[in-house]
Amino acid sequence: MLIVGELINTSRKAVKPAVEQRDAAFIRDLAQKQVEAGAHYVDVNCGTMVHDEVETMEWLVNTIQEVVTAPLCIDTPRMEAMEAGLAACKNGQPMVNSITAEKERYALVLPLILKYKAKVVALCMDDTGVPATAEQRITIVKKLVGDLTAAGVPEDDIYLDPLVTPISTGDHCGNDVLDTVRFIRQTYPKVHGACGLSNISYGLPNRKVLNQAFMIQTMAAGMDAYILDPLDKVMMGFVYASQALLGQDSFCMQYLNAYRNGVYE
Incomplete structure (x- = not known):
């Protein structure tokens, strides 16, 4: 994670x-x-x-x-x-946030990724805009992974962002992301999934609960990177708990360390 x-x-x-x-x-x-x-x-x-x-x-x-x-x-x-x-x-391998499948953006960002040997967040978006369905996202995923790897970017350095959109705008929005994440994990096991969570709850009350629940759902689907507020102890607590429950935390050591460090109060 x-x-x-x-x-x-x-x-x-x-x-x-x-x-x-x-x-x-x-x-x-x-x-x-x-x-x-x-x-x-x-x-x-x-x-x-x-x-x-x-x-x-x-x-x-x-x-x-x-x-x-x-x-x-x-x-x-x-x-x-x-x-x-x-x-x-100067510190380790930098990350670029972000590249897309938009022709102009892709052409501008790719040389910098290669020059600095950076990891990259790749947004599932092309010149038609934000995809409306999981199928459209998956088409863009295939293009981004194919083009980036052909250019010399290692699969392990690619973090695909399925573009979270608010469930307040459509009942399908959460499932579109989950279906895309499952496809990435099954089809490209070395490629990562990454996203921010807050868009999922936009326009709704009690947003933190929705964000936390969606983080758990996406992690179970195969998401393995998040852009979030690490000072949010509740959210980080769910990250460690989910890793332990999914068998991603050997002997629950990260969960236990989080407990000892006061994450769970």
């Missing part, structure tokens, strides 16, 4: 002013807390900094690496910022 800590994102109210003021202590603390809570990667997103995203990305990457050795996930739609972030990465 791979957890990408999502909190260093300038779309968050507490983060944007800290980044604007170059509050290094705030950013270092947030990075460190996420890693200590179980994040394997730290996501870095400053996409709202329209006028100085490149400089901000470099500053964030360098600031985070002052206190953590975990690798970073460079999260931006802007190629200049993505390359600046990747070039500054």
Whole structure:
């Protein structure tokens, strides 16, 4: 299981002013807390900094690496910022968030993945937009895996995001994701599945419960990576419990360590 800590994102109210003021202590603390809570990667997103995203990305990457050795996930739609972030990465294998099957986006991002030997989150989306069914997602999955591996990206470095859409917009939306994840796991056992969870509950009350339940369902279907808030003890508790129940935690050691560390209060 791979957890990408999502909190260093300038779309968050507490983060944007800290980044604007170059509050290094705030950013270092947030990075460190996420890693200590179980994040394997730290996501870095400053996409709202329209006028100085490149400089901000470099500053964030360098600031985070002052206190953590975990690798970073460079999260931006802007190629200049993505390359600046990747070039500054020193800790292990970086991750790119994200590539799609859209022709222009794919052509721009692929050279950076290859140049920096990065892992990549690949969104199941093409030039027709967000797929409406599991079948459309699966068609895009086949194309992305085929094209990326043919270009030299190892299967183990590919993290397919089936694109979670709100169940408030259609009863089928949850099952579309689950069916796609099952297909990925059965067809490409070395390829990973990754997603954020919060979209599933958009527009509904008690969103955390829906997010937690969907995480358990997707993990049982074969999802093995999440972009989430690792400081959410309840969510992380369900991650460890689910791994133990699915036989993915030898002798339940991670679950027991989580218990001893106060995850379950």
